[in-house]
Amino acid sequence: MADQIPRVVVLRLPMYARVLSGLVKENRKVVSSQELGARLQVTPAQIRKDLSYFGKFGKQGSGYSVKKLLVELRSILGLDREWSVAVIGAGRLGKALIKYPGFAPQGFNVVGAFDNNPHLVNKKVGKVTVRSIDQLEDSVQELGINVGIVAVPAPEAQNVVSVLLRCGVKAILNYAPAVVQVPKDVQLREIDPLLALQSMTFYLKETRTPRRDRGVRS
Amino acid sequence: MADQIPRVVVLRLPMYARVLSGLVKENRKVVSSQELGARLQVTPAQIRKDLSYFGKFGKQGSGYSVKKLLVELRSILGLDREWSVAVIGAGRLGKALIKYPGFAPQGFNVVGAFDNNPHLVNKKVGKVTVRSIDQLEDSVQELGINVGIVAVPAPEAQNVVSVLLRCGVKAILNYAPAVVQVPKDVQLREIDPLLALQSMTFYLKETRTPRRDRGVRS
């Protein structure tokens, strides 16, 4: 069970898992692909098809056991274990990421932070102490880093990524607004709000000065 | 020229524009789809095909004028004008977004910030003063908001989005880890580092304890 699974399917599984977590909290026991789809803006057929790549998790006539399906998905995604994350770049963005309280509860522990600014090195940010980027290479092994989050300025991004690659890190989340190259056995995700904004404005161009009913308050 | 253009194409155009900006700075006059592709990890054919949806911008035998193509793309994407952005939620993340210095140079001006926490209201963050979320509806018109960035806790996200929709905002960048529903004439982009991380770990599962050559330092 390796990689003949469509990329897009893997990108959707975490969304399914998130909705299921919500349903667990609502104490829902069972859910249909129909309802899951409605909550996710995805067709029921797509959900069933996606899940079918991994096995048969549902019961005909009723649907899926919320708890069971969530456990399955978490196992499939490798979320039933802890991951050690390094944040590289401890500027405004890096600091925000290091302190972000949403990672740890999901098993992503920020265990290291790195920056090349001497004013930041040895300072504490959240629970970790910032180290020099020179130490990154050694620290990856020491700290057992599995995942790198890159939050350095664009021109430095490729260098940092190259170091991570050399250390055997196989998953990189890149916040730098730069294209970085990785071999295809390495996972890379880009987070870039500007690209997102710029792709939305394309569709906004036509929508000029939307008529608004003036005065009357509903 | 409306919307028979594939979604994915529109998502790629901003990347092209970004690389072209870089080339302008390097004083490159001309570029081929070949080279553009190499810098972006995209096939040359794809670039040519993508551009062909909008016109003929290249010269056979030589390639594309860097400057001219950039101007064209910026015009196509609606980046040759200014956009007014509201950030809703002025917590840790919201503050970072409000202060992010990368938006303004690209024509995205954060002109309003909103939060429902009384301790934050009327406080200055960066260049803007935080207003109460109650004022959001009126402010959208007053400030001419075109784009909303949502950085509130997940449970509040849909409410905030609904207000934005009521005000006629047609582009929303959602940082809240929640699925929000919008009509299809509204553009929505999601930014969620956790989903990104969780989709990477799927591929990491198999890669166990990568053998490292011990001792010898290269």
Next chain:
DNA sequence: CCGTGTGAATGAGTTCACAGCC
């Protein structure tokens, strides 16, 4: 000759529609 622009061919991903089971 080199590189664009593009129909045509291929490939990937989604939806349909229905058999099978609860």
Next chain:
DNA sequence: GGCTGTGAACTCATTCACACGG
């Protein structure tokens, strides 16, 4: 009756391959 699981049909996206122009 209701809902899953899934081949088959279809839609959407990418790549090929070549005619054409500088």
